[in-house]
Amino acid sequence: MADSLADSASNPGHAGDDPSRRDFIHIVAAAAAVGGAAAVAWPLIDQMNPAADTLALASVEFDLSKVELGQEVTIAWRKQPLFIRHRTPKEIAEAVAGDHADLKDPQTDADRVKAGHAEWLILLGSCTHLGCVPLFGQGEYGGWFCPCHGSVYDTSGRIRKGPAPLNLVVPEYAFLNDKTVKIG
Known part of the structure; x- marks a missing residue:
């Protein structure tokens, strides 16, 4: 050694x-x-990245000329219902009047629509309480009513009564021209 x-x-x-x-x-x-x-x-x-078919659904273009004044169209977007509402002047006035109400999730109507396009309201059609699909024109504020647990939304999609904690979600969208909107 x-x-x-x-x-x-x-x-x-x-x-x-x-x-x-x-x-x-x-x-x-x-x-x-x-x-x-x-x-x-x-x-x-x-493998946790979204599949190609899911990415293809990430955005959708919609022809607004299909929706008459006072009508609502529901389309599927990202496997969820999406409400596209062509609001009447009365609905817009009601929504603006609700800006100063006592709201759970305070937001003005102008914050929920694009400037110059107040007649178009685009929302995810899932109640923020448990994800049920609310029905239009059945609530006391002229907007949506969720039949599952009684949440009531106004004509701007803001929560006014019931257990839902937040307003209906406004997705990212942009107007490509006067007749076409791109969501997502």
Whole structure:
């Protein structure tokens, strides 16, 4: 044993005693381990991305000329109902008058529609309480009524009564021209 200690002391180029070589081996081993972990984790993470058919539904264009004044159309968007309502001047006036009411989720009518397009109200058709689909024209505020638990929304889709905590959701949308809207 004394001979081997003497040999390593007399031979400073021996692989076991070179700290820079040992550090290099540790760095390479750690890099290989990280690379291997990433190679295993990437397919698991990537499979959580939405499928191509779901991405295709991420946005939808709708022809507004199909909706007469006072009508509402319900379309499917992202597997949810979407209300497109062509509001009458009376409905708009009622919505604006409700801006100063005592609201659970305060929001003005102007915040819920695009400037210059107040006659168009676009909402996700899912009650914010438990996701039921509210019915139009059956609530006491002229808007929507959720028959499941009694939430009542006004003509701007704002919660006025019942257990729903929030207004009906206004999705991102933009008017491409006077006849077409792009949602999403």
